[in-house]
Amino acid sequence: MAIDIKLTTMMVEDFIQDPVLAVKVIFDIDLMPHQELRLMGMWRFRRFIDSSGFGTGKTTTLALCAALRHILLEERSQLIISRTFEQGKTLYEYFDKWISTSPIFRSQIALNKQNQPSSSHGQGAHILRAKNGNIIRVIPPNFNQDADRAKSEDATDGYFDEWTAYPDYKALYKTLIGRVRRPVSKHYQTSSPIFGPHWCFTGTPQFKWHESYEMVERFSYNISKAHAEKKRPQHELQSWNWTHYQKTGRFQRFYETLMATVEEMEEANAPSVVEQEILGHWIDDSFGWYSAKEIEGSRDGGLKIQTQSVAA
Amino acid sequence: MSNNEDVYILGIDVARGGERRDSTNGDDSAMTTFHLKGLSKCRMVNAYRVNGAEARQISGKIHDLDKKFNYSLIVCDHDAFALAIKDELARTTQHIGDRTFDVTPITTFEPSDMGIGNSKLVLFSRGDFLIKQICGRLSSESMLTNKAHQLLRAAFQQGEITLPPPWPRWDEAGVSKFDVRGMRRWLMEKGDNLNETDRAWAECDVVIAQLLQVDRVKGPDGLPKILGTGGMFQFNSKEKKDSAYSCVYSYFGCWLWKQLQDSDMRSEDRPSVFSAEPI
Numbered sequence: 001m002a003i004d005i006k007l008t009t010m011m012v013e014d015f016i017q018d019p020v021l022a023v024k025v026i027f028d029i030d031l032m033p034h035q036e037l038r039l040m041g042m043w044r045f046r047r048f049i050d051s052s053g054f055g056t057g058k059t060t061t062l063a064l065c066a067a068l069r070h071i072l073l074e075e076r077s078q079l080i081i082s083r084t085f086e087q088g089k090t091l092y093e094y095f096d097k098w099i100s101t102s103p104i105f106r107s108q109i110a111l112n113k114q115n116q117p118s119s120s121h122g123q124g125a126h127i128l129r130a131k132n133g134n135i136i137r138v139i140p141p142n143f144n145q146d147a148d149r150a151k152s153e154d155a156t157d158g159y160f161d162e163w164t165a166y167p168d169y170k171a172l173y174k175t176l177i178g179r180v181r182r183p184v185s186k187h188y189q190t191s192s193p194i195f196g197p198h199w200c201f202t203g204t205p206q207f208k209w210h211e212s213y214e215m216v217e218r219f220s221y222n223i224s225k226a227h228a229e230k231k232r233p234q235h236e237l238q239s240w241n242w243t244h245y246q247k248t249g250r251f252q253r254f255y256e257t258l259m260a261t262v263e264e265m266e267e268a269n270a271p272s273v274v275e276q277e278i279l280g281h282w283i284d285d286s287f288g289w290y291s292a293k294e295i296e297g298s299r300d301g302g303l304k305i306q307t308q309s310v311a312a
Numbered sequence: 313m314s315n316n317e318d319v320y321i322l323g324i325d326v327a328r329g330g331e332r333r334d335s336t337n338g339d340d341s342a343m344t345t346f347h348l349k350g351l352s353k354c355r356m357v358n359a360y361r362v363n364g365a366e367a368r369q370i371s372g373k374i375h376d377l378d379k380k381f382n383y384s385l386i387v388c389d390h391d392a393f394a395l396a397i398k399d400e401l402a403r404t405t406q407h408i409g410d411r412t413f414d415v416t417p418i419t420t421f422e423p424s425d426m427g428i429g430n431s432k433l434v435l436f437s438r439g440d441f442l443i444k445q446i447c448g449r450l451s452s453e454s455m456l457t458n459k460a461h462q463l464l465r466a467a468f469q470q471g472e473i474t475l476p477p478p479w480p481r482w483d484e485a486g487v488s489k490f491d492v493r494g495m496r497r498w499l500m501e502k503g504d505n506l507n508e509t510d511r512a513w514a515e516c517d518v519v520i521a522q523l524l525q526v527d528r529v530k531g532p533d534g535l536p537k538i539l540g541t542g543g544m545f546q547f548n549s550k551e552k553k554d555s556a557y558s559c560v561y562s563y564f565g566c567w568l569w570k571q572l573q574d575s576d577m578r579s580e581d582r583p584s585v586f587s588a589e590p591i
Binding site: 083084086087165267268269270272273277286287288289290291292294295297298299300301303304305306307308309310 | 318320345347355356357358379380381382461464465468469471473474475476477478483484488490491492493508509512513516520523524525526527528547550551
């Protein structure tokens with residue numbers, strides 16, 4: 001095996017302590033400072049919420065974090081659930097891409113009978129298997145059936161992408177979060193922030209009256225409580241936006257591209273949408289004449305659209 | 313009429329077509345239907361939008377919807393183009409595409425129009441016959457616009473309006489629920505492939521998304537600008553607002569209808585809802 005595709009024990013030990021270095025060495029990806037902090041947050045906190053604005057790399061970082069756990073840690077079973085299976089598949093494409101671009105990552109992926117990397121793209125799940133026995137599963141959320149499909153799953157790490165746009169929070173709280181229940185390797189302590197189980201939530205913010213904000217409040221409370229008790233918090237809340245991009249140097253091109261889109265979005269969207277989608281802020285309500293809270297509260301799941309003659 | 317009867321009200325915001333036909337940048341003509349049962353809750357049950365249509369086509373569509381819903385009132389914004397549509401609505405033969413059909417003309421409540429069709433058209437203007445009857449003399453058009461927005465907002469606050477749930481296929485379309493421009497663009501490209509119910513449902517979301525963009529025009533200090541001395545506001549939107557305004561007119565029609573049904577109340581006893589007080 002060529003030296004440049006070998007993952008040595010020493011490298012694994014170093015990378016577990018420094019996932020940012022791992023991303024650079026394994027994937028040859030330069031992260032911006034805010035992305036480094038996000039990755040460290042995902043890596044080192046048991047429960048993590050990222051409510052950043054669009055274009056800040058939430059999904060990419062989530063995929064990087066899962067890919068690193070896949071090849072660096074023992075006995076991991078990781079579950080990724082996005083708002084729709086289509087979005088989950090898009091996320092999974094990162095793994096396929098890195099299999100072809102990163103020799104080290106590819107070398108750690110199990111091989112199938114055709115001697116190809118074991119990356120399956122089934123209708124029921126997309127599954128990536130590693131040589132160490134680890135598995136990443138991207139499954140359809142099945143919100144239409146109360147997320148029933150997920151009830152048979154168990155995982156050591158759960159990633160809930162675009163969770164602020166989930167249509168059913170009962171399913172998230174009662175079913176999906178509970179899938180992170182598989183014991184971690186006996187070589188690891190469950191209480192360890194790095195080796196224990198993880199719950200990671202990424203998605204642009206909503207209004208504060210939205211159901212998803214309850215979890216943000218719970219995280220915020222637990223962080224404050226830990227600080228008051230002079231303990232290390234197990235929860236982490238982060239939010240980044242385009243202003244945290246590096247504007248010059250190697251990231252200048254990314255910044256200029258993002259700025260063009262930001263300007264277009266600022267022009268086209270109401271101020272409340274700009275606050276949420278672009279700046280990553282949780283806000284009380286829409287700033288316009290009509291309240292988003294009241295309008296959303298007027299929606300009735302049972303109301304039918306009428307298109308046929310009412311006399312019929 | 314009985315308070316338990318089903319009443320349907322149409323609100324229309326029209327935009328001239330002609331040279332802008334087939335463009336996607338011009339204004340839309342939008343129609344929103346509310347169902348009023350028992351004079352209490354108003355339910356949004358249908359929405360329609362077309363870009364670049366001419367008066368004859370819009371009139372045909374209104375009559376087509378009227379055949380289905382048998383509207384009690386049709387409230388349409390008032391400009392030169394609306395007057396052209398008014399004339400078209402009064403014809404006995406209507407057209408949708410290549411289809412021609414016979415109808416009973418739709419007219420306003422103006423005494424001069426009476427007798428030649430069904431009086432159900434209200435032009436959203438202080439000069440309209442029915443609006444004058446219900447609202448009395450208004451000192452400016454902006455007073456009417458302000459009150460229509462005030463009534464709709466109050467209706468949401470008091471839970472008097474029911475809206476359909478979000479159209480479930482926006483995810484599939486890759487459009488977020490706040491993205492007015494994205495919704496409109498997607499419907500322009502793919503909307504014709506949807507069945508009638510899905511299209512109307514998706515258009516209801518356009519109405520709702522546009523409503524959230526409506527706000528009072530604000531000055532450099534961030535405070536709403538007040539027009540003249542009447543304490544009225546000017547309303548605006550960063551995005552297209554045709555669909556939102558069709559909803560404003562439709563709810564205003566619901567309110568007018570409720571006032572009309574309140575026959576026991578003498579005009580001098582009616583609450584002064586059109587005061588010149590700032591909102």
